[in-house]
Amino acid sequence: MQKPSCIAMLLAGGQGSRLGGLTRNIAKPAVPFGGKYRIIDFALSNCYNSGVYTVGVLTQYQPLELHRYIGIGSPWDLDRQHGGVYILPPYAREGGADWYKGTADALYQNIKFVDSMNPDHVAVLSGDHVYKMDYAQMLSFHIKKNADVTIAVINVDIKEANRFGIMCADRDGRITAFAEKPKNPQSTLASMGVYIFHWQVLRRYLIEDSQNMKSSHDFGKDIIPRMLLKKEKLFAYPFEGYWRDVGTVESYWQASMDLLGDDYAFDLYSPDWIISSENLALPPHYISKEGRVVKSLVSEACVVHGSVENSILFPSVTVEEGAVVKNSVIMAESRISMGAVVERAIIGYKVFVMQKQKILPDGPDDIVLHFSGGEKLDEG
């Protein structure tokens, strides 16, 4: 088997505390999205579609569901004899055990793994972004520029720029300045958290960083600024297309809404870049005579007797007669009982919304997270 030119290391250990109840029991990459997917499906499908067939997934926070979901990688055709998916949680070794202390430390602790794959380049990806991207194109850019690291960048609104890692680049694309979440951003080129490193260069910086007690062991805060300081070749790879960090309740909700309507911002239907995920053996969904569904996504085994508008229904959701669901996301196996009203809400897995219960936001910009209350359903 040919040695891989590039492997991917997927950072999937973050807690995602800004997602509130969505990540109480599961890691952020395992959070359901888009009526059928988990957030990590996007990065894993991008890997497969880009021809990156060796993917290490670094896990730490609440890994149970995430590990079960990834399994041996078969949903993404990553169950391979050579390469494939590798789950890499923190581990104990002679002399003790360490948690992953930061994104860079997670990679540092897996240097042996990367070495064993012997790639020229390593793509470092986040498991919590919604986008479709061909890493192969970025890799050829990276190789053509003979870069030590290539960072994918996207133009953001100047008002939002303080939420991102912002960089300045010269006409050739070479990065001249980088600031993590700057108060006064000098540019609108935001890092997407997608890096391709020359492995031997990264390896050196990881070892150096691990010995620096003051470092927070983070790619954005430590590794990239250090490489810039040392005048390594950093390039910005401009990405055009849809990309969302779904790290907050608002951005999660907004990205969900981006899938809906006649002029949807993000297209899941084009056959040339399929997003793969676990496929459950469930029957088709049913819309009754009284049911009304517009501008929505409906998954398998749903039963709709009520009204659903501008919303996403995950598998096996029931909307009873007279119930109204608007601008909301309803996770799998939940039931919206007769006459209930749900608006601008994210309803969790297996939640029972009682008859005539109202789940409404306090203010016009609020989003309700509803993860318990009512009786939990016993059966699926």
Added chain:
Amino acid sequence: MNNVMGLINLHENTVKLDALTQTRPLAAVPFGSKYRMIDFALSNMVNSGVHNVGILIPEHSGALIQHLRAGKDWDLDRKHEGLFLLIPTPRTPLAGTGDVDYYSQHLDYLLDAKQEYVILSASQFLCNLNYGLALEYHQKSKADATLIYRRLGSNETRPSDAVMLSLDDDRFITDMEIAPPQSKSRNLYMSMAITGRKLLIDVITNAMSRGGGDYVRQLQANLKNLRLNAWEFTGYTANISDVREYYRHHMALLNQAVWRDLFFRNGHIYTKVKDSVPTKYLSEAKVENSILANSCQINGSVKNSVLFRSVHVAKGAVVKNSIIMQYSYIGSGARLENAICDKDVEITPGRSLKGDPLYPLVIKKGTVV
């Protein structure tokens, strides 16, 4: 169920569904918005704990084999046992007629199996049943073979190719009629039976030495020598005997009780999975009393219909009392009523096509109208 193997015979030559079976065997005909007929027979075996399943594959089975692959979708991709695709070889002049020849071509598979019992099935009868109960009944009754049947409803007409069973008080079979012009019996044999593996081998080899024939005719001929009894299945059963029945059972799926019975009674029905997307309803969508698979995009009106995966219904299109299969496209302003669109059909904008509920219009695979 470690002691039971499954054998699904797909040489079902009597059933023809017009254009739907022109390019594929009955077992590969799409059914129920995301399945193929074979999925029901296979899932019933798997849900009953059977994990050594042979399928007697008919000719022209390209689509069927692509569907089954290594059996992964039914958890039958195993190192030991699992799924066996029993491909037919050209018939020899001595082969005779009937399906026993196909069994005998794969006698080695039956001889090598370790199980004591065999569940026989076809794909024509769609239901969601647990063979465990039938097996228990078979074992307790010490019968040589137990045939599974259902009672015809009072208004139900007997299919022309029916095998009818007459039973005594202990449900032992006193008479079998094959495609009778009239019959007093209301017990319809569902082409499913449980028998001993060794006995099955005996019946097959004996039949072959006398010119072959159909397995069911061997049972009929040996009615006096074998102890044959019957077990009744009372759940919903779709007997796909012709296009009209195919259509009628799809319309029945719009009844929630039938939907639940057929898809959930004893376990899920498994099928080849695809990376589908949830179905998208756009702003002009108007869907009522219909079932839809994933990956559809709906901007028109859909009423009393069954839509398979990746069907597009454009703005202003009207689909009524119809079955639309995978990848079909209903153009804007087109109208479709009492129709069955096979895969990849395109109805161009503004067209209007109409069949009758008792004689639905079948539109051939890949047709552009």
